[in-house]
Amino acid sequence: METNKIILNYTHRQAGHCESGATSNLLNFYGHDLSEPMAFGIGNGLYFSYIPFLKVQYAPMISFRNLPNVVFHRSAKYLNIDATVVKKIRDPKESMLALDRNLERGIPTGMQVGTFNITFFPPEYRMHYNMHNFVCFGKEGNLYHISDTVMEDTQVLSYEDLLRVRYAKGPFAPNGKMYWINNVPKELDMKSAIAAGIKKTVYEMIKIPFPLIGVKGLRWLSRDLKKWPRKHGNDKASFYLGQILRMAEDFGTGGAGFRYIYGAFLKESGELLNNSELLEASDMMGKTANQWREFTYIGAKNCKNRAAPQEDYGMLGNRLFEIAEMEEKVYRKLDKIKI
Amino acid sequence: MDDPTNPVYKDQRHGKSRELLYSYDENGKFKKTVGFHGEPDRVILQQAWDVFNDRIENARQKVIIGKVSPIVYYMEKNLMDPLSLSMLTGISIWRVKLHFKPFMFKRLNRKILQKYADAFNIGVNKLTKVE
Known part of the structure; x- marks a missing residue:
C-alpha cells in the first residue's frame, strides 16, 4: 500500500x-x-426545462440548471482558458x-x-x-x-x-x-466573456424554437400545473408541485432556482463595466427571484397536507405564468443591451 | 431561519448542515448568508421523504406476505426504479422485472444474486430477507 x-x-x-x-x-x-455568480453567469448556468414524459424520482423532470459540465466548459471557452x-x-x-x-x-x-x-x-x-x-x-x-x-x-x-x-x-x-x-492567461478579458455569456443565456431562455425550454417551458408548466389536480388527483399534484419547488429551492440552488445568483452576476458585471442598464436588469432579476420565493411559500402550504390543498392550483398556475412574464421582460431587456 | 432544532424533519439526522443562501433586499443588494433552510423548504423536502418512506414500507409489507421478491424492497430502499437497477446490474429490464416474482427469485444462481448485492452495496446472504 x-x-x-x-x-x-x-x-x-x-x-x-x-x-x-x-x-x-x-x-x-x-x-x-472570480466570484461564484460571475462563473455562473459567464458559463450559462441559468436554464429552464420541463420534460413531462421523463420521470425522475416518480415526478416529471424539471431542471433549473444547464446540462452537466456546461458551466465549466463555457466559462473556460469565453475566458480563453x-x-x-x-x-x-x-x-x-x-x-x-x-x-x-x-x-x-x-x-x-x-x-x-x-x-x-x-x-x-x-x-x-x-x-x-x-x-x-x-x-x-x-x-x-x-x-x-x-x-x-x-x-x-x-x-x-x-x-x-x-x-x-x-x-x-x-x-x-x-x-x-x-x-x-x-x-490560465495572465489577464482575463471579462468584457467579451460577459457579453458572450449573456448572449448565450438570452438565446437559451427565449430564442430556442422548442416549447419546453426556457420561458416557453415555464409557461407550459404553468398551464400543466392547473390541470394536475384534475388529471392526477390531489395527492400526486401536490407531489409534482413539490418537485418544482424542490428543484427550485433545495438542491443547492442558492434560492429561487438560481435567479438570485444570476441577479448577483448582473449586478457585479454592471459595476465592473459601469453599465447602468445591467444594474437595472439585475434589480428586475432580484424582484423576479423574490417572486419565486413567494411562490415557494404559498406552494409549500399545499405540500404540507397532501390530500386537502389549502391553495387553489389555478391561482398557483397564474402566479407561475406571471413569473414567466417577468422573466421574459428581463431577457428582452438583456437582449437589447450593448456591452 | 437559523433554527437547528428543525421541527419539520421527521428524521433526526436531517437538516444538520448549513448552506450558502442568497437573498435580495429592498435596497438592491444581493446578500449571501450561511444558514439553515427555512420552513417551506423543509416542508417540501420532507414531503419527498414521506413519499419514499411510504413506498419502502409498502414494498416491505409485500415482501413479508410473499407477493414480491426482496429485490423490490432493496430497490425502493435505494430509491431506484427498474430501469436504473437494470443499468446498474447490466441485466436487461424485462429480466429484472421477472426477478421481482418470488418464484423466479428463488431460482436465481449465486452469480446473478452477487450482481444485485453489488448494486445495493450489501452482502449476498442479506439479500434474501428484509429487516
Whole structure:
C-alpha cells in the first residue's frame, strides 16, 4: 500500500451552485479571483426545462440548471482558458489512475458524480441526482480529499466510495467525467466573456424554437400545473408541485432556482463595466427571484397536507405564468443591451 | 431561519448542515448568508421523504406476505426504479422485472444474486430477507 501524501494548497469556499462553485474555486487556485455568480453567469448556468414524459424520482423532470459540465466548459471557452474535459472513461480503474496522475502533477481535478452514495453528503439530500460536481485536491493513502461546495468544510472519501459515485448509473450518468485547468492567461478579458455569456443565456431562455425550454417551458408548466389536480388527483399534484419547488429551492440552488445568483452576476458585471442598464436588469432579476420565493411559500402550504390543498392550483398556475412574464421582460431587456 | 432544532424533519439526522443562501433586499443588494433552510423548504423536502418512506414500507409489507421478491424492497430502499437497477446490474429490464416474482427469485444462481448485492452495496446472504 502506497502511503504517499499529496495535498494541494486549495482554498475551499462554499457556494450555492455546485459546478459554478467548483469553477470559481479552480480559477482561484490559479490566481484569478472570480466570484461564484460571475462563473455562473459567464458559463450559462441559468436554464429552464420541463420534460413531462421523463420521470425522475416518480415526478416529471424539471431542471433549473444547464446540462452537466456546461458551466465549466463555457466559462473556460469565453475566458480563453486552456482546460481539458474528459467526457467518458470506460474503465473505472483507469479513471482513478488518471485522477492520481493529475494529483501528482499538482492539478486539482473536478469530477461529475452521483449524489446517492456520497457518504459525507447531508442525508436529506441523498437522492439519485447525477449532475453534482466536486473537486478532488489531495490524496492520503486510501483517502481522497474532496472540496464539495455544498458543505462548509472539506471532506474525505475513500477509494471505493469515490469509484462508486463516479460510476453512478441512471439518467445523465457521470461515466467518470473529469475536468481540469491546464493554463490560465495572465489577464482575463471579462468584457467579451460577459457579453458572450449573456448572449448565450438570452438565446437559451427565449430564442430556442422548442416549447419546453426556457420561458416557453415555464409557461407550459404553468398551464400543466392547473390541470394536475384534475388529471392526477390531489395527492400526486401536490407531489409534482413539490418537485418544482424542490428543484427550485433545495438542491443547492442558492434560492429561487438560481435567479438570485444570476441577479448577483448582473449586478457585479454592471459595476465592473459601469453599465447602468445591467444594474437595472439585475434589480428586475432580484424582484423576479423574490417572486419565486413567494411562490415557494404559498406552494409549500399545499405540500404540507397532501390530500386537502389549502391553495387553489389555478391561482398557483397564474402566479407561475406571471413569473414567466417577468422573466421574459428581463431577457428582452438583456437582449437589447450593448456591452 | 437559523433554527437547528428543525421541527419539520421527521428524521433526526436531517437538516444538520448549513448552506450558502442568497437573498435580495429592498435596497438592491444581493446578500449571501450561511444558514439553515427555512420552513417551506423543509416542508417540501420532507414531503419527498414521506413519499419514499411510504413506498419502502409498502414494498416491505409485500415482501413479508410473499407477493414480491426482496429485490423490490432493496430497490425502493435505494430509491431506484427498474430501469436504473437494470443499468446498474447490466441485466436487461424485462429480466429484472421477472426477478421481482418470488418464484423466479428463488431460482436465481449465486452469480446473478452477487450482481444485485453489488448494486445495493450489501452482502449476498442479506439479500434474501428484509429487516
